[in-house]
Amino acid sequence: MKAIQIVDLSGPDTALREADLPEPEASHMLTPGSGVLVDVTAAGVSFPEVLQTRGEYQVKPPVPFVPGSEVAGTVRSAPEGSGLAPGDRVAAFPMLGGFAEVAVSPEFLTFPLPDELDDRQGAALILNYHTAWFSLVVRGRLTAGETVLVHGAAGGVGTASIQVAKGLGAKAIAVVSSDEKERVAREAGADEVVRSDGEWREEAKELSGGGVDLVLDPVGGDRFTDSLRSLAEGGRLVVVGFTAGSIPEVKVNRLLLNNTEVIGAGWGAYVISKPDLNREIGAELGKLIASGAVRPLVGASFPFSADGATEALKLIDGRGATGKVVLDVG
Numbered sequence: 370m371k372a373i374q375i376v377d378l379s380g381p382d383t384a385l386r387e388a389d390l391p392e393p394e395a396s397h398m399l400t401p402g403s404g405v406l407v408d409v410t411a412a413g414v415s416f417p418e419v420l421q422t423r424g425e426y427q428v429k430p431p432v433p434f435v436p437g438s439e440v441a442g443t444v445r446s447a448p449e450g451s452g453l454a455p456g457d458r459v460a461a462f463p464m465l466g467g468f469a470e471v472a473v474s475p476e477f478l479t480f481p482l483p484d485e486l487d488d489r490q491g492a493a494l495i496l497n498y499h500t501a502w503f504s505l506v507v508r509g510r511l512t513a514g515e516t517v518l519v520h521g522a523a524g525g526v527g528t529a530s531i532q533v534a535k536g537l538g539a540k541a542i543a544v545v546s547s548d549e550k551e552r553v554a555r556e557a558g559a560d561e562v563v564r565s566d567g568e569w570r571e572e573a574k575e576l577s578g579g580g581v582d583l584v585l586d587p588v589g590g591d592r593f594t595d596s597l598r599s600l601a602e603g604g605r606l607v608v609v610g611f612t613a614g615s616i617p618e619v620k621v622n623r624l625l626l627n628n629t630e631v632i633g634a635g636w637g638a639y640v641i642s643k644p645d646l647n648r649e650i651g652a653e654l655g656k657l658i659a660s661g662a663v664r665p666l667v668g669a670s671f672p673f674s675a676d677g678a679t680e681a682l683k684l685i686d687g688r689g690a691t692g693k694v695v696l697d698v699g
């Protein structure tokens with residue numbers, strides 16, 4: 370089968386090569402047992418793959434390896450009792466090996482892909498939307514009627530978080546850095562959009578009537594203290610990632626003064642040993658797809674080649690991506 374490998378740790382411009390590899394077997398997984406073999410039609414590209422080309426992500430397989438955490442495609446074979454059958458359209462999370470014509474995914478991270486979503490949207494579903502649900506609901510305890518401030522709001526996690534928050538009956542305020550990203554955040558459903566280079570903290574306080582209930586932060590960096598200041602009494606700041614590069618530090622007296630919380634949300638490490646939680650989140654997101662609240666925004670798609678994947682990674686690395694970036698595999 371055709372696949373794209375990371376062959377060295379020289380960065381997104383130069384680390385990718387095409388390879389002709391044997392197809393994986395159903396037991397070729399990072400988790401025990403047999404998985405679902407998927408004929409891949411679309412592969413999602415995300416920030417972790419950029420980091421993996423530099424050896425900077427927490428998952429560090431020896432080179433060469435096939436990256437790609439999530440795909441859409443059709444089931445070729447599935448374990449007994451999985452509820453999946455050959456030919457079913459699915460969104461799947463192989464964790465690695467997704468930049469390939471065939472991938473293998475744990476059954477508890479493989480979900481039927483509803484007709485409402487096309488294959489590219491299927492490749493945009495699991496990482497961002499499960500992270501959004503996990504961060505907002507499981508970790509952040511979001512409830513209907515609350516107000517959420519979403520950083521990096523035109524990105525993959527950001528657009529997903531806006532849609533999940535709106536689907537749950539919350540109000541979403543988006544923080545973005547450009548006109549084009551403002552357009553994307555509004556398309557995702559943001560009620561209000563503020564600019565990261567402007568007076569966003571004051572604007573967020575005003576728009577929320579005194580302070581937001583929850584900040585969802587995949588960006589980190591120097592906006593962290595202002596995020597804490599934008600919270601209402603009892604508000605929560607959920608830490609999701611650090612695209613700005615630096616890892617913020619908290620002066621904990623700020624938490625005491627306004628009775629606020631900083632909460633970590635690491636989706637992958639938490640859910641990998643909890644199949645039932647994955648199924649539960651998948652079912653809840655299924656309801657939001659059915660209601661029309663969840664419609665993944667695919668900002669760019671590229672051909673399935675080393676050059677195409679390189680362009681995809683460079684777009685993300687250069688802060689140019691909006692929504693999800695996808696490779697068209699088959």
Ligand SMILES: NC(=O)c1ccc[n+]([C@@H]2O[C@H](COP(=O)([O-])OP(=O)(O)OC[C@H]3O[C@@H](n4cnc5c(N)ncnc54)[C@H](OP(=O)(O)O)[C@@H]3O)[C@@H](O)[C@H]2O)c1
Nearest residue numbers: 500521524525526545546587609610611612613634635636
């Ligand atoms: N905790 C978890 O379980 C989990 C799960 C999935 C992803 N993540 C992490 O979440 C983060 C976001 O992922 P994503 O897929 O949403 O990424 P993305 O689509 O590339 O979006 C990231 C956003 O970060 C903002 N940003 C600010 N400073 C930046 C910089 N110096 N370089 C690049 N972007 C910058 C950009 O928005 P503006 O230009 O508008 O500021 C950009 O839209 C990543 O760190 C990823 O590893 C964590």
